[in-house]
Amino acid sequence: MSDVDTILHQIVDNPTTIGYVVLNSDGIPVKYHDRMPYEKAVMYAQLISEFYMKAKKCMRELLQSGAPGAVVPPVANSGPGNDSDLTNFRMRTKEGTEIIAVTGAEYILVVVQNCTGKPWKWADEEGGGEAAGS
Template sequence: FIMASQEIEGTLSGLLSEPGVEGYIVINYDGIPVRSFPENNELSVQYAALIADLVAKTKATLKQLDPSDSEFTYLRMRTKNEKEVIVTNQIINGCEYILITLHSC
């Protein structure tokens, strides 16, 4: 995985100190994980592929529903197993990334 800026590292480390946060995965819009905690390549690749597809479909749906206000910024899902997955659209150094935050409930 790549990505190194001290500011980014500080933000991601701070994220882990939030109550209930178990981990995160940062992916690009091609569905490739660029950073994760804990480092579990298999899980990161699985989440990356599925969430990138979900975000693309969500953006397309929003655009059809309301073309004047179709910017995707945030999605929150809660699973049956008491997990929350929060997905946000992030721009870092001019590149777009998706931040997936994994929470226990």
């Protein structure tokens, strides 16, 4: 088992994990967990890669502008002299899920996690998942 598979297995072993999707640099899902339907994996891949590119551009512009009141610390050091690159983000939704994305040189790992404390099920209709019993 590779290091990547070991890490993905540890992520899935967490009871709050709903699913994950690994995207390549073009935003194409190359691996996803079987708890996450394929259609959802593709949707997350497309939307998160687009969000990532916009957030990355925004962070670079804020850090380079030196705008008054723009007290934005460097996000991460992803290479020599490059301290304005977005390496991860975490978003919490009203529905009680968190979307965590971590970027690497060639891939983005997106993990969807349940924060409601209730069992999670993917809904078959539009609108995504919902906590069971809600």
